[in-house]
Amino acid sequence: MSEPVFKAVFRCAAGCPGDHSIWQPIYNCPTCGDLLQVVHDVPALKKRGPTSWMRLFEERYKHTTWPYGSGVWGKKEWVCPELRNDNIVSMDEGGTNLFWAERYGHELGLDDLWVKMCGNSHTGSFKDLGMTVLVSVVKQMMANGSPVRAVACASTGDTSAALAAFAASAGIPAIVFLPRGLVSPAQLVQPLSNGASVLALDTDFDGCMKIVQRLVREEGVYLANSMNSLRIEGQKTISVEIVQQFDWQVPDWVIIPGGNLGNVSALGAGFDLMHDLGLIDKRPRIVVAQAEAANPLYRAYRNNWQFEPITARATLASAIRIGNPVSIRKAIATLQRYDGIVEQASEAELADAAARADLTGMFNCPHTGVALAALEKLVARGDIRRDDRVVVISTAAGLKFAEFKIAYHTATGTARRRYANAPIELPNDYDAVRRAIDDAAAAKATRS
Numbered sequence: 001m002s003e004p005v006f007k008a009v010f011r012c013a014a015g016c017p018g019d020h021s022i023w024q025p026i027y028n029c030p031t032c033g034d035l036l037q038v039v040h041d042v043p044a045l046k047k048r049g050p051t052s053w054m055r056l057f058e059e060r061y062k063h064t065t066w067p068y069g070s071g072v073w074g075k076k077e078w079v080c081p082e083l084r085n086d087n088i089v090s091m092d093e094g095g096t097n098l099f100w101a102e103r104y105g106h107e108l109g110l111d112d113l114w115v116k117m118c119g120n121s122h123t124g125s126f127k128d129l130g131m132t133v134l135v136s137v138v139k140q141m142m143a144n145g146s147p148v149r150a151v152a153c154a155s156t157g158d159t160s161a162a163l164a165a166f167a168a169s170a171g172i173p174a175i176v177f178l179p180r181g182l183v184s185p186a187q188l189v190q191p192l193s194n195g196a197s198v199l200a201l202d203t204d205f206d207g208c209m210k211i212v213q214r215l216v217r218e219e220g221v222y223l224a225n226s227m228n229s230l231r232i233e234g235q236k237t238i239s240v241e242i243v244q245q246f247d248w249q250v251p252d253w254v255i256i257p258g259g260n261l262g263n264v265s266a267l268g269a270g271f272d273l274m275h276d277l278g279l280i281d282k283r284p285r286i287v288v289a290q291a292e293a294a295n296p297l298y299r300a301y302r303n304n305w306q307f308e309p310i311t312a313r314a315t316l317a318s319a320i321r322i323g324n325p326v327s328i329r330k331a332i333a334t335l336q337r338y339d340g341i342v343e344q345a346s347e348a349e350l351a352d353a354a355a356r357a358d359l360t361g362m363f364n365c366p367h368t369g370v371a372l373a374a375l376e377k378l379v380a381r382g383d384i385r386r387d388d389r390v391v392v393i394s395t396a397a398g399l400k401f402a403e404f405k406i407a408y409h410t411a412t413g414t415a416r417r418r419y420a421n422a423p424i425e426l427p428n429d430y431d432a433v434r435r436a437i438d439d440a441a442a443a444k445a446t447r448s
C-alpha cells in the first residue's frame with residue numbers, strides 16, 4: 001500500500017481565506033495581520049483509522065529508527081508531513097517521563113496527580129519540541145535555495161538555548177536577543193556555547209521582541225519565536241504523548257504555566273487533532289498558571305476575556321515574564337474550547353509550591369512552581385477533586401534555575417522561607433556533627 005500524501009499549510013488564525021506555504025518566511029496573515037496557524041489535511045489523515053494511528057505511534061515510540069524515535073518525529077505525519085527526512089534536525093526530543101506524583105498528590109488530597117517532565121530534554125526545556133520542527137523547515141528551505149541568512153529569536157532564556165542548539169546542529173547561523181541580566185546563568189551560557197550571536201539588550205522580553213521583528217522584516221532573517229506557528233506543531237505532541245502514555249486515556253485536567261502562550265495553544269491543538277481523528281472523545285479542562293507579576297491572561301480571564309497588554313514586573317519565573325503575549329488570541333480560543341481556568345501565583349506562593357513538591361523528590365523550576373501553586377489553589381477551592389486525573393506540565397529542568405533554589409534555601413531572618421533547608425556548616429569535629437544531627441531532627445519534628 002502506498003503511503004497517502006499528507007499536506008500542511010499556513011492559514012490565518014482569525015479565519016481569513018487563503019492558504020500560505022509553510023516553506024516561505026511568513027508569520028502573519030497578509031489580510032488582517034493576525035497570527036497564522038498550521039492546518040493539516042484532516043480528511044487525508046482520516047484515511048488511516050484511530051487504532052492504526054495509535055499502533056503506528058506506539059511502534060515508533062522511543063525506538064531507534066531515525067528520526068521516528070523522537071517524540072516529535074514519531075508523529076511526523078501530524079507535525080510536518082512534507083519534510084524530507086534528510087532535512088530533519090533532531091536531538092531526540094520528546095519521550096519525556098510522565099510520573100505519578102504519589103506523595104505530593106496525597107499531601108494535597110489527590111490520588112491521581114501526574115507530572116509531565118517536558119524539561120528533561122536536550123536543552124532543558126520544552127522549547128526543543130518546537131525548535132526541532134522550525135529548524136528542520138529552515139534547513140529544507142535553504143536546501144531548496146531559499147536565501148535565509150540566519151535564524152533569530154527574542155527570548156526569556158529557554159527559546160534561545162533551544163534555537164542555538166538546533167541551529168548549531170544544522171550548521172545554520174543563529175542570533176538571539178536576551179533581556180540583559182534577566183536570564184539565568186545556565187540559560188545565558190547555552191547559546192554562548194553553541195556559537196550563537198548573543199545580543200543582551202537593555203530592555204525586557206517585549207522590547208527584544210520588537211527589535212527582532214523589525215530585523216526579520218528588513219534583513220532576510222528567519223523568525224524563530226512562537227509567533228512562527230511551526231513551533232506549535234512540535235509542541236502539540238505534548239498532548240498526544242500524554243494521552244499515549246495513559247494508554248490513550250484523556251486526563252481530566254492539564255495545568256500549564258503560560259507566558260507568551262504558545263504552549264497552551266499547542267496543547268489545545270494536539271487535543272483538537274486527536275479529537276478530529278477519532279483517537280479521543282473527551283476533552284480535558286486546561287488551566288493556565290501565571291505569575292502575579294506577569295499576569296495579562298489572568299486579568300483578561302477575570303475581565304470577560306478583554307485583553308490589555310501590561311508591563312510585566314520582575315518575577316522568579318523569569319521565562320514567563322511577558323506582558324504582551326504574542327499568542328493571546330489563540331490562547332483565549334483554546335481556553336474557551338477546553339472549559340479553561342486561569343490562576344495566578346505570587347512570588348512566595350510559587351517558590352513555596354516548588355520547594356514543597358521538591359520535598360517529595362521533585363526538583364522544580366520556578367515556572368513549574370507557578371503551575372503547582374495554581375494546582376494547590378484549585379484543590380483548596382474544590383474545583384479539582386480527589387480522584388480527578390491531573391497532569392501538571394513541568395516546562396524546564398530545575399537545574400537551569402539553581403540560583404532560584406539556592407536563594408530560597410539560604411535566605412535568613414525575615415526572608416527565611418517555609419520549606420528552606422540551608423546547609424549546616426560545621427567545624428571538623430565529631431561531637432559537633434552529632435549535636436547538629438540531633439538538633440536538625442528535633443527541628444524537623446517540631447515543624448511537621
Ligand SMILES: *Cc1c(COP(=O)(O)O)cnc(C)c1O
Pocket residue numbers: 125126127158159226257258259260261262263264319320365367368395396
Ligand atoms: C517558554 C516557557 C514557558 C512559557 O511558554 P509560553 O509558550 O511562552 O507560554 C514556561 N516555562 C518555561 C520554563 C519556558 O521556557
Ligand SMILES: [Zn+2]
Pocket residue numbers: 012013014015016029030031032033034
Ligand atoms: Zn487574517
